[in-house]
């Protein structure tokens with residue numbers, strides 16, 4: 001019988017073959033796949049920091065987003081997002097993709113070289129590639 005860790009490892013390999021990594025725009029920057037570990041009933045996104053460094057987004061924003069999307073409590077410890085429930089890597093990957101679509105990708109030129117700026121309490125995705133400023137429509 002295969003050990004749980006081995007199964008996890010194989011599942012991860014399959015994911016890697018399928019999607020390699022989350023795509024950043026037209027493949028110019030690669031975002032690492034989430035690395036997940038389970039501790040009791042909790043899910044740890046071990047490489048939260050690496051993912052967010054690529055995306056240049058605040059950890060609190062991603063935490064709040066996941067909390068809303070998954071409808072479960074999340075917390076931050078040592079730059080790691082901990083979800084207070086067991087969540088599969090497929091779901092986490094798809095939620096990070098959704099986060100990118102809503103908070104990172106420029107809707108005009110589709111690039112991910114963007115920053116968030118706040119004006120009159122409205123948050124905009126400011127694109128460093130094409131200069132567009134597009135309001136974030138997702139309500140956290």
Ligand SMILES: [Zn+2]
Pocket residue numbers: 106107108109110111127128129130131132
């Ligand atoms: Zn743009």
